[in-house]
Amino acid sequence: MSRDLPQISPLGDNAILVQFEQIISEKLLDKVLFYRNLIQQLYVEQKVEVINTYNSILINYFVAIEDVYSDVKAIKEVFQQHNNTKILESSVFEIPVCYDLEFGIDLELIAKEKNLQISEIISLHTQPEYRVYFMGFLPGFLYLGGLDKKLQISRKSQPRMKIEKGAVGIGENQTGIYPKVSPGGWQIIGNCPINFFNKNTQIPAQISAGDYIKFKSIDRTEYDCVKQQVEQGKFQLNKQKRNG
Amino acid sequence: MGEMKVLQPGLFSSIQDYGRFGNMEFGVPASGVMDRYAARTANLMLRNDANHAVLEITMMGPKLEFTAVTKIVISGAYLSPKLNNEEVENNTILEVAKGDILSFGRRIIGCRAYLAISGGFTTEEILGSKSWYDGISKHEKLQKAMAISYKEDLATKIKTNAILKFDEDYLKTDKVEVYEGAEFKFLSETQKEHLRNAIFSIDQNNNRMAIQLQEQLQNDLKPIITGPVVPGTVQLTPSGKLIVLMRDCQTTGGYPRVLQLSDKGIGTIAQKLTNEKVKFCFKKSL
Numbered sequence: 001m002s003r004d005l006p007q008i009s010p011l012g013d014n015a016i017l018v019q020f021e022q023i024i025s026e027k028l029l030d031k032v033l034f035y036r037n038l039i040q041q042l043y044v045e046q047k048v049e050v051i052n053t054y055n056s057i058l059i060n061y062f063v064a065i066e067d068v069y070s071d072v073k074a075i076k077e078v079f080q081q082h083n084n085t086k087i088l089e090s091s092v093f094e095i096p097v098c099y100d101l102e103f104g105i106d107l108e109l110i111a112k113e114k115n116l117q118i119s120e121i122i123s124l125h126t127q128p129e130y131r132v133y134f135m136g137f138l139p140g141f142l143y144l145g146g147l148d149k150k151l152q153i154s155r156k157s158q159p160r161m162k163i164e165k166g167a168v169g170i171g172e173n174q175t176g177i178y179p180k181v182s183p184g185g186w187q188i189i190g191n192c193p194i195n196f197f198n199k200n201t202q203i204p205a206q207i208s209a210g211d212y213i214k215f216k217s218i219d220r221t222e223y224d225c226v227k228q229q230v231e232q233g234k235f236q237l238n239k240q241k242r243n244g
Numbered sequence: 245m246g247e248m249k250v251l252q253p254g255l256f257s258s259i260q261d262y263g264r265f266g267n268m269e270f271g272v273p274a275s276g277v278m279d280r281y282a283a284r285t286a287n288l289m290l291r292n293d294a295n296h297a298v299l300e301i302t303m304m305g306p307k308l309e310f311t312a313v314t315k316i317v318i319s320g321a322y323l324s325p326k327l328n329n330e331e332v333e334n335n336t337i338l339e340v341a342k343g344d345i346l347s348f349g350r351r352i353i354g355c356r357a358y359l360a361i362s363g364g365f366t367t368e369e370i371l372g373s374k375s376w377y378d379g380i381s382k383h384e385k386l387q388k389a390m391a392i393s394y395k396e397d398l399a400t401k402i403k404t405n406a407i408l409k410f411d412e413d414y415l416k417t418d419k420v421e422v423y424e425g426a427e428f429k430f431l432s433e434t435q436k437e438h439l440r441n442a443i444f445s446i447d448q449n450n451n452r453m454a455i456q457l458q459e460q461l462q463n464d465l466k467p468i469i470t471g472p473v474v475p476g477t478v479q480l481t482p483s484g485k486l487i488v489l490m491r492d493c494q495t496t497g498g499y500p501r502v503l504q505l506s507d508k509g510i511g512t513i514a515q516k517l518t519n520e521k522v523k524f525c526f527k528k529s530l
Binding site for chain 2: 009010011012013014015017019022023024047049051053054055056058060062063064068069072134135136137138139140141143180197199200204205208209
């Protein structure tokens with residue numbers, strides 16, 4: 001029986017785009033990551049990067065693709081040869097967040113609009129293991145899935161010009177952490193003292209697509225303590241293996 | 245070691261190579277020279293690698309003083325370069341002595357000139373690239389009193405690379421080479437015809453991140469699930485604006501990707517000024 005191949009087509013002179021169905025799901029992400037890793041193996045000796053988003057794989061070349069026909073063919077063969085996708089190993093990272101009102105500048109507004117106690121908001125936000133789909137938007141910004149429906153709230157009608165580094169926010173069905181100061185429209189509920197991106201290390205981010213994160217509520221004293229450790233380069237993220 | 249001292253910074257100049265490759269998975273923009281053809285030509289004339297770090301100069305050039313002997317080539321836009329106040333040519337090797345001053349005058353054609361130096365600039369490399377990008381590199385653009393390092397080159401014999409000729413036709417043409425983008429097929433026939441035939445003007449919102457076009461395209465496409473974008477991707481916003489992403493663009497985006505510029509197309513549009521006209525010229529991709 002023939003299976004549906006994803007769409008595989010060049011994106012300009014330097015890239016090939018693989019597109020799966022137009023949905024966001026963990027099951028699709030597992031499939032995307034499985035094939036992303038197989039495609040990476042085609043290119044171990046070339047200057048080519050293979051990245052994923054929710055439902056796409058991008059094969060990005062340093063210089064113009066020499067023989068796009070044969071490369072597209074090789075990618076098609078990967079899909080034809082591997083039917084059973086395996087779920088890759090991943091880790092859960094514990095991410096400390098201080099939900100004090102000093103940081104969580106929109107907590108009171110959300111509590112009112114959603115008819116929740118602030119403590120309930122914190123507990124709903126720290127409950128799930130959020131899946132990391134990919135990084136984009138800003139260096140070190142994680143696209144996360146798994147926000148509780150009760151916390152879904154529309155973005156600010158007027159985006160703020162400046163959101164602090166580490167701000168934890170909610171926008172529609174998404175939650176995330178601003179890795180650096182930037183403008184933004186999300187509702188802000190707390191602040192995370194750790195760095196998600198470090199340009200001075202060889203691998204600038206520890207968390208990768210496919211991993212999970214779990215928020216842990218910390219008080220102001222612990223926040224300052226973690227922040228100090230981060231600044232001194234002593235902070236270690238708490239990380240656990242997770243299978244399937 | 246030599247230094248290129250910045251006496252006057254000009255409008256916007258930055259050190260660029262072929263970009264911060266291999267960091268897309270962390271959400272890091274690639275950056276790199278806007279017009280690879282011109283940067284490559286300048287580098288190859290000096291027998292550098294094509295992607296050696298060069299100075300990308302936008303519209304109004306800086307005034308620079310060299311502290312050690314070297315050779316340079318200027319390519320791309322013609323901004324009336326002068327060495328010690330004497331007019332010099334683009335696309336030829338210029339011998340530079342200690343204390344020489346390079347300056348620029350009136351812009352004649354193009355938007356971005358490239359200054360390549362023997363051996364490439366030896367500035368700091370971060371995440372595999374010397375390209376300047378705010379937030380990643382220490383500097384974003386040239387500023388007065390900065391000193392840009394390079395290796396002294398005392399070799400007197402210059403082997404000119406005679407085969408290399410700079411073809412400046414792309415600086416004059418309004419034709420920008422494109423492929424159909426990932427979401428082109430979802431456009432109506434009218435929209436497609438419009439993209440094929442209409443003439444578009446460069447909006448004043450144009451920089452290293454993106455070049456917007458003034459004329460809008462009536463749009464009823466839904467946003468897409470956030471997906472990969474690369475330099476040259478043309479996004480169509482809900483209000484109908486066309487945004488041509490350039491080298492400093494983000495790595496992902498949620499607007500439909502209606503067109504994709506070829507490398508040549510990126511170089512062509514990188515050389516256009518606000519209000520200049522462009523027309524898309526479609527090329528088959530596969």
